[in-house]
Amino acid sequence: MFSRRHPILFFILMFTGIVMSSFVVISLAVMVSLSPEDLEVGEGVGVVEITGVISDSQQVIDDLKYFREMDEVKAIVLRVNSPGGGVGASQEIYRALLKTRDIKPVVTSMGGVAASGGYYAAAATDGIVANSGTITGSIGVIMGYTNFRQILDKIGLEPVVFKSGEMKDAGSPTREMSEKEQAYLQQLVSSLHDQFVRDVAEARGMELDVVRKLADGRIYTGEEAVSLGLVDRMGNLEDALEWAAELGGLEDDPEAIYPPRPKTNMIDYLMDSAAVRISSIMPQPEVGASFIYKMGQ
Template identity: 50%
Template sequence: MFARRHPFLFFLCVICGCFTFGLVAVSGIAVLGAFVVNNEISGVISSSPGNIGVVEVTGPIISSKKIIQDLKAFRDDDAIKAIILRIDSPGGGIGPSQEIYRELIKTRAEKKVIASMGSVAASGGYYIACAAQGIVANSGTITGSVGVIMEYANLEQIAKKIGIAPVVIKSGEYKDMGSPMRELKDSEKQLFQNLVDELHAQFVSDAAIARNMEINVMAKLADGRVYTGQTAMKLNLVDRIGNMDDAVQWAGQMAGIEGELTLVYPKEDKITLFKKLAETLFQDINLGTRLSGQFRYGFN
């Protein structure tokens, strides 16, 4: 009875309930994962001066701020002779990925940079790896996925069933393009396709230039498929098969470091549980807003 008398309130209750449940679940997992990672790496962070800096890119690439800060810090430190970019990421936002890529290009002009791939370094993760002077992957690393994706959920039929009719007042023909409350028009689909194609061309061009590969060769590989590290090496998408230690040894050789190779990790921010939870919730809300509102797009 409530659903029939108050369809709009019923719809809001359902959406809010589902979103809140997902938010709490994802937030709990994310915070727990953060503490597990911190516990794992806390024992290997060196308190003594070292000669190889390690910049970690873990999880979705949502922000470039911390990574760029770490790159600049190691680049300006005369004691650091080489940098390892440790990637374990499925990709992420286009803007942040491009910002990291540009910063790596600047950095490798001054110091040797080697990318070390973990379990996955795909899409945006592969994009930033290309900016290194060498890429090391495990045989089973999942990489590639060179492409751009744009998607959204069409809730039009659900809205009709519960009696919700959208009211739109807009300043231009395409201002509500991508609204989840209606189908895309053919002209709108073409505009979005042109956008995706342009972003994809940027991805292919940057990756090809950084890898010293012909653009048409990279373009043939850039159909969105994923590759294992072993296959990626055969296709010249990565340079060597190996683990983190192999990447460190290679970086030391390229930089001409004599003696012991000592890794230096950026100082971890002292962060409280409450602050960590708040940041995680903010990211979840931001992601949820993008998913429920307009298109989600990126190097994913």
């Protein structure tokens, strides 16, 4: 065996391998644990990210507040890679952005997709930059659920419901919907849609009728969105940073400053990554009707 014939060389190789492995683990742990609070930063542009389905607004609101109060940050870029999400969460982010842009300039950088609730948020900023192939628009509201009535009939299950009012279980997946309920839920969808259209028109300085014509749920490429007035410029994240820096009175090539995140150790990082991967491949249950500003599926 090699270890018997060349014991010294074998020992050197083993020692080198152990040292290199330890160095990689320590380096990764340091990278994971390091947060912007550990670094001294100069003046720059804060970057707030909206990634994935918008189900909760708290992190984005906290990040915006952090940069509003940070003197070194002269402007903010909202980086959006989202197909949209919950109505309430999208509206909360919209309001937080309106508040923020009254204090510091905010520019949106659209990634691959910034649609529906993602566009709702972007509309509240001072300017929007998109790639020519960005998928955006999808201004609209969708409500959907799966009706299990026929399955319940086949297996002999009969749901029993006690309710305080006629519309309390409107949209129930266990029975057919009445015409009155359909009209009621459609009215809710239309009301939420009107709010979406109104807020986009107000924040973007566009005519209400113009936005309404564009807001039939269809998606647009970034290039189309520019020609329609929904987006201001073509460009990527770097272009958005430069525009925001200009609005904030900074020099060219601005420093991008990201909000701090809680420190974590390597084991927590690996466990969290595994949990995210598992959740991404597991089927998501549908739990009844809900209203969402999300690109149609």
